[in-house]
Amino acid sequence: MRRFVVSVLSAAAFAVSVSALPPAASASEGAHLEKQKWSWSGLFGSYDQAALKRGFQVYNEVCANCHSLKLVAYRNLAEIGFGEDEIKAIAGVKELEDGPNDQGEMFTRFAKASDHFVPPFKNDQAARVANGGALPPDLSLITKARLNGPDYVYNLLLGYKDTPPADVTLMPGMSYNAVFPGSQIGMPPQIFDGLVTYADGTKATPEQITKDVVTFLNWAAEPELNARHGMGAKTLIFLLVLTALFYALKRQIWSDVH
Numbered sequence: 001m002r003r004f005v006v007s008v009l010s011a012a013a014f015a016v017s018v019s020a021l022p023p024a025a026s027a028s029e030g031a032h033l034e035k036q037k038w039s040w041s042g043l044f045g046s047y048d049q050a051a052l053k054r055g056f057q058v059y060n061e062v063c064a065n066c067h068s069l070k071l072v073a074y075r076n077l078a079e080i081g082f083g084e085d086e087i088k089a090i091a092g093v094k095e096l097e098d099g100p101n102d103q104g105e106m107f108t109r110f111a112k113a114s115d116h117f118v119p120p121f122k123n124d125q126a127a128r129v130a131n132g133g134a135l136p137p138d139l140s141l142i143t144k145a146r147l148n149g150p151d152y153v154y155n156l157l158l159g160y161k162d163t164p165p166a167d168v169t170l171m172p173g174m175s176y177n178a179v180f181p182g183s184q185i186g187m188p189p190q191i192f193d194g195l196v197t198y199a200d201g202t203k204a205t206p207e208q209i210t211k212d213v214v215t216f217l218n219w220a221a222e223p224e225l226n227a228r229h230g231m232g233a234k235t236l237i238f239l240l241v242l243t244a245l246f247y248a249l250k251r252q253i254w255s256d257v258h
């Protein structure tokens with residue numbers, strides 16, 4: 001018995017010491033991330049359709065000037081509530097290179113619903129030249145590729161400071177961002193009050209714009225989340241009902257014995 005008590009106590013002490021350890025180094029080198037309440041987090045969370053549409057607007061009007069989103073096709077926008085004609089209109093203004101044709105020539109054409117999002121630059125070199133040497137990463141999986149992705153991207157976009165601390169000398173073309181590892185980033189500040197005019201009349205504050213675009217980017221990385229969470233909820237309800245049935249059955253079967 002004493003042995004048992006000792007081992008339980010030491011297990012408890014171990015658990016406490018482990019939980020007191022600092023968390024593993026984060027992508028942002030420990031910069032404090034202000035946690036947001038995301039509608040899709042938790043067991044039963046789901047995407048807010050209106051936020052997804054607004055977030056697409058921000059991506060399309062702002063981020064798409066520098067960042068590609070190669071894993072998403074225009075027709076996928078139907079999942080966040082865009083109609084067929086709207087999707088055709090969104091794709092139809094983007095040009096891409098296709099071919100070769102019968103003559104063996106490459107040609108340019110306008111994008112169709114079945115095409116993937118057209119990247120803003122022909123290749124990585126062209127993207128770097130236009131961005132002072134820095135490469136804007138593809139954003140399809142960015143919320144998965146960074147630790148605490150949604151909170152990280154949210155804080156990053158709002159993490160710019162006009163004047164860096166006195167001991168920091170900015171390299172040419174860089175901006176000071178307290179959240180980016182190393183604090184110097186090749187992406188200029190993007191989020192401003194009234195940056196976009198939302199079709200649904202929502203007020204475009206910096207926080208609102210950022211929350212919406214992060215919601216959209218998380219959908220891009222995890223489009224099946226709503227279906228998965230829905231299935232989880234149904235499964236739980238099913239199991240609860242099954243448990244109740246089995247319990248009732250057990251009571252009936254054993255009623256003679258008791």
Ligand code: HEC
Nearest residue numbers: 062063065066131134135136137142153185186187190213
């Ligand atoms: C003018 C071009 C430009 C625009 C517009 C732009 N970015 Fe960037 N972005 C960049 C560049 C360049 C980098 C790479 C920075 C570096 O490595 O120093 C970058 C990096 C990033 C990163 C990666 C940070 C990391 O941890 O590596 C994220 C996330 C990001 N941008 C999100 C966005 C979002 C969201 C928008 C739209 C609201 C946006 N960007 C608009 C140029 C741009």
